[in-house]
Amino acid sequence: MNWSTSVLTSISSDTEPTIVVAFDNAKYIFNVGENTNRAFLQSRYNWKRTKGLFLTQLGTQRAGGLGGLMMTLTDGGISSLDVVGPTGLLHQLASMRMYTYRDTLHIQPIEAPSIPLSSPEPIYKDDNITVYGIPIAPSVPAQGDALGDSPLKQKRKRSPSPHRTSKRASITKTDPSLPTTTLEQISSQLGFSPSSLSGDLAQEWKTSLVKVMFPASKKHETKIAKEKGNERGETRKKGKPTAAIVEEHDLPEPDLEPGTENIDIYKRAKVPDGYHLQLPPFSYPGAGSPDSPPTLAYLVIGPRIRGKFDAKKAGQLGIPNGPIRRRLINGETVKFMVKSKQMEDGVLRDVEVEREVKPEDCVGESETPAVILILDIPSPAYIPSLLSSFSDPFFAKFKSRCPEDKKDHVMRAVFHILGDGVLEDERYVQFMNSFEEDEGPVHHLVASREHCSDPVTFTSAAFNQLRLNQLDESMFPIPQFSLQPRKDMSSIPHLPQSAQIMVTNHSISMRPFKAPSVETPVQDCFHPAIKAEKQVLLPPWTAKKFEAARKSIEAARRRRKRRRSVGSVQSDAESGSESSGSSTVRSRPGRDVGILPLGTGSAMPTKYRNVSSTLISIPNWGNVLLDAGEGTWGQLVRQFGLGNGPKVASSGNDIWQVLRDLKCIFISHIHADHHMGLATLLAKRRLLDPPPRDPLYLVSIRAVHLYLRELSDVQNLGIVDTEGTESGLPGSSVVPIMSEALHWKQFDTYQASGMWQIGGSEPWLDIQRSRRLAHTMCQSLGLDAFQTVDMYHRTRCYGTVLKHTDGWSIAFSGDTLPVNTLVQAGKDATVLIHEATMADDQEDLAKSKAHSTFGQAIATGKRMNAEHTLLTHFSARYPKMPPSSVLAGPDPGEDMTERAGSRSYPRRKRDPVVAVAFDHLNLTIGSMWKVMHYLPAVEQSFHDTVEDGDEMEPV
Numbered sequence: 001m002n003w004s005t006s007v008l009t010s011i012s013s014d015t016e017p018t019i020v021v022a023f024d025n026a027k028y029i030f031n032v033g034e035n036t037n038r039a040f041l042q043s044r045y046n047w048k049r050t051k052g053l054f055l056t057q058l059g060t061q062r063a064g065g066l067g068g069l070m071m072t073l074t075d076g077g078i079s080s081l082d083v084v085g086p087t088g089l090l091h092q093l094a095s096m097r098m099y100t101y102r103d104t105l106h107i108q109p110i111e112a113p114s115i116p117l118s119s120p121e122p123i124y125k126d127d128n129i130t131v132y133g134i135p136i137a138p139s140v141p142a143q144g145d146a147l148g149d150s151p152l153k154q155k156r157k158r159s160p161s162p163h164r165t166s167k168r169a170s171i172t173k174t175d176p177s178l179p180t181t182t183l184e185q186i187s188s189q190l191g192f193s194p195s196s197l198s199g200d201l202a203q204e205w206k207t208s209l210v211k212v213m214f215p216a217s218k219k220h221e222t223k224i225a226k227e228k229g230n231e232r233g234e235t236r237k238k239g240k241p242t243a244a245i246v247e248e249h250d251l252p253e254p255d256l257e258p259g260t261e262n263i264d265i266y267k268r269a270k271v272p273d274g275y276h277l278q279l280p281p282f283s284y285p286g287a288g289s290p291d292s293p294p295t296l297a298y299l300v301i302g303p304r305i306r307g308k309f310d311a312k313k314a315g316q317l318g319i320p321n322g323p324i325r326r327r328l329i330n331g332e333t334v335k336f337m338v339k340s341k342q343m344e345d346g347v348l349r350d351v352e353v354e355r356e357v358k359p360e361d362c363v364g365e366s367e368t369p370a371v372i373l374i375l376d377i378p379s380p381a382y383i384p385s386l387l388s389s390f391s392d393p394f395f396a397k398f399k400s401r402c403p404e405d406k407k408d409h410v411m412r413a414v415f416h417i418l419g420d421g422v423l424e425d426e427r428y429v430q431f432m433n434s435f436e437e438d439e440g441p442v443h444h445l446v447a448s449r450e451h452c453s454d455p456v457t458f459t460s461a462a463f464n465q466l467r468l469n470q471l472d473e474s475m476f477p478i479p480q481f482s483l484q485p486r487k488d489m490s491s492i493p494h495l496p497q498s499a500q501i502m503v504t505n506h507s508i509s510m511r512p513f514k515a516p517s518v519e520t521p522v523q524d525c526f527h528p529a530i531k532a533e534k535q536v537l538l539p540p541w542t543a544k545k546f547e548a549a550r551k552s553i554e555a556a557r558r559r560r561k562r563r564r565s566v567g568s569v570q571s572d573a574e575s576g577s578e579s580s581g582s583s584t585v586r587s588r589p590g591r592d593v594g595i596l597p598l599g600t601g602s603a604m605p606t607k608y609r610n611v612s613s614t615l616i617s618i619p620n621w622g623n624v625l626l627d628a629g630e631g632t633w634g635q636l637v638r639q640f641g642l643g644n645g646p647k648v649a650s651s652g653n654d655i656w657q658v659l660r661d662l663k664c665i666f667i668s669h670i671h672a673d674h675h676m677g678l679a680t681l682l683a684k685r686r687l688l689d690p691p692p693r694d695p696l697y698l699v700s701i702r703a704v705h706l707y708l709r710e711l712s713d714v715q716n717l718g719i720v721d722t723e724g725t726e727s728g729l730p731g732s733s734v735v736p737i738m739s740e741a742l743h744w745k746q747f748d749t750y751q752a753s754g755m756w757q758i759g760g761s762e763p764w765l766d767i768q769r770s771r772r773l774a775h776t777m778c779q780s781l782g783l784d785a786f787q788t789v790d791m792y793h794r795t796r797c798y799g800t801v802l803k804h805t806d807g808w809s810i811a812f813s814g815d816t817l818p819v820n821t822l823v824q825a826g827k828d829a830t831v832l833i834h835e836a837t838m839a840d841d842q843e844d845l846a847k848s849k850a851h852s853t854f855g856q857a858i859a860t861g862k863r864m865n866a867e868h869t870l871l872t873h874f875s876a877r878y879p880k881m882p883p884s885s886v887l888a889g890p891d892p893g894e895d896m897t898e899r900a901g902s903r904s905y906p907r908r909k910r911d912p913v914v915a916v917a918f919d920h921l922n923l924t925i926g927s928m929w930k931v932m933h934y935l936p937a938v939e940q941s942f943h944d945t946v947e948d949g950d951e952m953e954p955v
Contacts, residue, residue: 001303003128005372005413006519007506009039010447013480013642014634015457016061017417017447017502019374021300023128026051030298030374031417034064034680035457035631037072038605042458043505044519050078052124054131055085056376056417057295058092059715060680066092067100067672068630072604074102079216081107084124086135086296087114088714091282094206095710097213097275098703099672106216109207112296114285120394127303134297134389137287138381183208187273194274195281202280209279212271276759278706282713290716295376297386299398301409302371302510306331307364314362318355333358370412370510371398378419383427390431399434411435411442413508413516418448424492432496441498443516445506451489452501454482456526456638460607460945463526465920467536467941471546471934475922480641483527525945542940549937553930590808590830591926592619597917598635599627600872602815602837602851603673606879608942609919610635611673614833614872615658616802616810621782622663622694624802625681626812626833632677633684639920646687659685660692663780666739667700668814669797675704682708682717682734691732697777699737699786701796702759721764737777739798741770744787744825755796782806789825791816793850801826808925811864815873817847818856823864831925832866832912835873839883854882861912868928872917880942882916 003023009015016033027050029036040047050073055062063085073081083089089111112123112133124131183204186192197205288294309329318338319325327334337352344351377386390396397405414435422428423446435442446452456462456479468476489501505519529536538546594617601609611629615636618624625632636655643654662685667675678698685696696718698705712719720733729735740750740758750758750767758765778786784803791797793815799822803809811826813834826832836858837851846853852860854871861869874882915923915931918938923931 001305002511003302004507004509006045007445007502007504008036008043008045009457010502010504011449011452012454012457013637014631015039019415020045021129025049026128028052028054028129030054031056031062032065032069033062034060034677035634036065037068038610038631039457041605041607042460047073047076050081052082052084054298055089055296056298056374058086058088058293060683062376063092064676064680065630067096068604068676070105071100071102071672074105079104079106081105082110082124083107084110084112084131086294087111087285088282090203090206090210091279092711092714094209094279095707097209098707099670101213103215105214107210107214109210114294116389116392130301132299134299134395135294136297136377136382136385136389137294138292138379139287139384192274193277195278197280205280208272209275212275279710290712290714292378292381293714295378295382297376298374299395300372300374302369304369305367305511307366310362310364317357317362319357319362328357328359328363331359368407368410370513371409372412373414375414376417377422380421380425383422383425387427387431399436401436412510412513413443413445415502416444416446418446420450423448423451423489429492429494432499433494441496443508444496444499445502445516446489446499447502450487451485453485456481457504458607459524459526461919463529464608464941464945466526466529467538468938470536470538471549471937472930475927475930477639477920477922479638479920539944542944545937545940549934552933556929556933588926589806590804591924593617593808593925595831595870595923595925596639597872597919597921598632598639599629600874600917600919602873602875604876605631606876608880609874612873613677618781618804622661622780623658624781625662625665626800627668627674628665628678628681629673630676633680635919647689649690656688659688662696663694664697664699664777666800667704668799669793669795670701670703671795671815679708679711679715679717683715686716686718686732688732691730693731694780695729695731695733695735697735697737697773699739699742701739701798702765705736705764735773736764737773738765738767738770739788741767742774742786742788744789744801756790787825789822791822792819801829811866815851817850818852818860823860826864826866829864829866831868831870832861832864833870833872834860836871836882837873837875858914861914866912868925869912869914870917870928871914881939
C-alpha cells in the first residue's frame with residue numbers, strides 16, 4: 001500500500017498551508033484555508049476520494065475555505081466526509097448553517113479533547129491512518145490581548161433571543177440540581193432559546209443543526225440504527241420525522257404566515273424551532289481565547305505493511321488454503337485440526353490434533369509504519385505547551401532512540417506551520433533537533449511568513465495579466481509578489497540539516513520512501529517570464545490585435561476632439577473624461593472614482609476568475625467594498641502589495657492603507673460566493689496598529705450579521721454593540737447596519753412577514769439605530785445617500801445605490817433577475833454594476849436560477865439611463881471570456897441601437913458605455929470606455945494561453 005504527502009499550498013498572500021495525505025483509495029486534507037478550492041483547480045492535484053478534513057485551528061486562517069470545499073466535494077460525488085478539529089468545531093460548523101447545505105452529504109464531526117489525556121487514544125482511525133491529536137495552548141495571553149479597557153477587550157454582550165424570558169436559567173444537562181431533561185423536551189417549550197443551552201445540551205443542539213445542514217448524516221445514522229436493531233431482532237417504529245427535507249427550488253420563497261421566522265433559503269419544509277436564532281455561546285477552555293485560540297497538532301501514523309507470506313513453510317505446517325491463511329496474513333494466531341499418527345495401544349493410528357500457528361511462523365517481518373507530524377504554533381507563547389506534550393511518555397517515544405520504539409514506527413517528516421518569532425526561538429530549534437536521525441533524517445518542512453517568499457499561487461491568471469500589461473500597464477497591473485523572504489532561514493543557528501522551506505507542490509513519497517522533492521508546477525509561465533526580466537514575447541496575431549486596440553483608442557480620442565471642436569455636447573462617460581490637450585474639456589463628476597473588480601465569477605472560482613467582490617475607491621474619502629467572496633483578501637494583496645506590514649502607518653497605497661481607508665462593506669445576500677471572504681478581512685483589519693481613524697460599517701442582512709457574531713466566539717472580528725453610543729466609536733470596531741433599514745422607499749418599520757421580514761428582534765436590529773449609523777457612515781464617505789434595493793433572487797437579496805455629494809452615483813445589483821426596483825432607485829446612475837451570469841441563449845436557465853443574462857443586464861442599464869454599465873458575475877461556463885456575442889457591437893463612441901438576445905431596444909441618443917469586468921481590471925469611471933476597445937485583444941490573449949482544464953463543462 002503506497003502513500004504520500006503533498007503540499008497543495010504553502011504560506012503566501014492568498015493561501016495558507018494545506019497538506020494532502022494521499023492513498024490509492026482515499027485522501028486526507030489537513031487545513032482548508034481560503035482559496036483551497038481554487039488551488040485544486042490550479043494545481044496538478046485533485047480532491048477525488050477525499051475522506052477526511054483535519055483542522056489544526058478554528059477560525060478563518062485554517063478553515064476559511066471549509067464551507068466552499070465541502071459543497072464542491074459533494075457536487076463532485078463524495079457522499080461521506082469526516083471533519084476533525086479542536087474543541088469548538090461543532091460551533092463553527094453550526095455557524096455556517098445559513099449558507100452551507102448539501103442534502104446528499106454525510107458529515108461526521110469529530111472534536112478532539114481540549115486537554116491532553118493521561119492515556120492518549122486515536123481521535124481518528126481507519127484502514128489507512130491512525131491519527132492522534134495533541135492540543136497546544138498559549139501559556140500567556142497573546143500580546144494583542146493587551147487592549148486596556150477598549151470595547152474590543154470586553155466580551156461582546158450577547159443580545160437576548162426575542163423569545164427568551166429573563167427568568168429562564170441557563171440549562172445544562174450536567175447540572176445536578178436540575179431534573180434530567182432531554183433536548184427534545186426543552187426545544188419543544190414555548191419561547192425556546194438555543195442561547196439558554198450549555199454543556200452537553202449545547203453540543204447536542206449544534207450537532208442537530210449540522211444534521212439539518214447535511215441531511216444524509218441523519219439518514220446515515222438512521223440506517224445504522226436500523227441495522228443494529230435488526231441484529232437484535234428489533235423493528236423500527238414508524239413515526240413522523242423530526243425534519244422533512246424537500247428539494248431546493250430556484251425561485252424565491254412565497255410569503256409565509258405573519259410572525260413566521262423559519263425562513264430557509266434552501267426550501268427545507270421544516271427546520272427545528274430556534275434554527276435561525278443565535279447559537280449557544282462557546283468559549284475556549286483553559287488559556288485559549290478568540291484572540292489566541294488553542295491549536296491541534298496531528299500525529300499521523302501510516303499503515304503497518306504486513307510481511308510476505310511464506311507459502312512453502314505454510315505447507316510444511318499443514319495450514320489449509322482459504323480463510324485460515326487469510327487470517328494469518330492479517331496478523332491473527334490461528335488454530336486448526338491436522339491429521340497426525342500416534343501410537344495407541346501399540347498400534348500406530350491416524351488421529352486429528354489441534355495445531356496453533358502464529359503469524360511470525362510463516363509471515364515475514366512487517367514494515368515499520370511511517371509517521372508524519374503536523375504542527376501549528378502561532379507564537380512563542382505556544383512552545384511550552386508543545387514541549388510539555390512531547391514529554392508525555394506516549395508522544396516522547398516518537399523521538400525515542402530505543403530500538404524497541406523504532407520497531408513500532410519511523411518518523412519521516414514534520415510539517416511546521418509557524419508564526420513570527422517561533423523558528424528563531426532556541427527552545428523550538430532544540431525541539432526540532434530532538435527527533436532521532438540515526439537511521440536517516442527526519443525531514444522538516446517549515447512554513448513561516450518571515451522565512452517564506454511570496455510567489456503567485458494562481459499563475460494562470462497572473463501570466464495572462466502579465467501579457468495584458470503590455471496592452472495597458474495602468475489598466476492591467478502586474479500582480480504583487482516577492483521571490484525573496486523577509487528573513488533567510490539559513491541564518492538561524494543549529495537548525496537540523498534536513499530543515500527546508502515548505503513550498504507549494506512539495507511532495508514526499510512515504511512508501512516507498514523518497515526524500516522531499518518539488519514537483520514542477522503545471523504550466524507555470526508567470527514566474528519564468530518574471531525571472532527573465534523582459535516582456536513576454538507575444539505571438540504575431542496577438543501583437544497585431546494589441547496594436548489594433550491601441551489604434552482604436554486613439555481613433556476614439558480623435559473623434560471626441562473633433563466633436564468638441566464643432567461644439568457638440570459630449571458625455572465624458574463616452575469620451576473617457578481624459579484630457580486631450582484642449583482647455584475646454586470639462587471634468588465630469590466621479591471621473592477619478594476607482595472601480596476594481598476583485599472577483600468576477602459566480603458560485604465557484606475558476607483559474608481565471610475569483611468569486612464576487614468589487615472595491616470602490618472614492619478619492620480623498622475612502623473605500624467601499626461590494627460583496628466579499630472567498631479569496632477577496634488575497635486578491636486585494638495581489639493588487640496592492642503587503643508594504644511594510646500592519647504596524648506601520650503607510651504613506652503609500654498598500655493593502656494596509658486600503659484597509660485603513662475601508663469604511664463600508666456591503667454584503668448583498670447570504671450565498672457563500674458573496675461573503676465567505678468577509679471574516680478574513682475583519683480579522684486582518686484587527687491587526688492594524690495604530691488602528692484606523694473611522695470604524696468599519698457593515699451593511700447586510702441579519703443572517704450575515706448573525707453568522708459573524710457566532711464566529712466571533714472562536715475568532716475576534718472586532719464586532720461591537722454600540723447600544724446608542726454611536727459617536728466616538730473606536731476605529732478598530734466593526735459596526736453592523738441592517739440592509740432593510742436603508743431601503744430606498746424608506747419604510748418606517750420592517751416587514752413583519754414573508755421572505756423580507758427581518759427574522760429577529762435583537763437590539764442591534766433596531767431600524768432607527770441603523771439609520772443613525774448610516775448617516776454617520778455617509779458623512780465619512782461624502783455620500784448624500786446609501787440606499788438598498790430589494791432584488792429578485794433565490795434568497796433575500798439587496799442591491800445598493802450610492803449617491804455622492806459630488807454628483808455621481810453607483811448602482812449595484814447583487815444577484816438578481818431583471819427588476820424594475822433597481823431601475824427606479826438607480827435612475828440616471830453614473831455607473832451600473834450588474835450581474836450577467838448567463839448568455840442570451842440561456843434566458844430560461846437564468847430565470848430558473850434567478851440570474852440575469854448579458855442582454856438583460858445591458859437592457860437594465862439602458863432603462864435606468866445609466867452612463868456606464870459594468871458586467872460582472874459570470875458563470876463558470878465562461879472561465880475566461882463571456883460569449884463573443886457580447887463583444888460584437890458598434891463603436892462605443894457612436895450612437896447605436898443594440899440587440900440583446902432576441903429583443904430589440906429603442907434608439908436612444910446615447911446608450912450606456914458597456915464594459916466587461918475581469919479580475920484586477922484597474923478602472924476609473926473615466927476610463928471605462930476603453931474596455932470595449934480592448935476586448936478583442938483580451939480575447940485573443942486568452943486564446944493563446946490554453947491550459948489543461950480550461951474548457952469546463954456546464955455546471
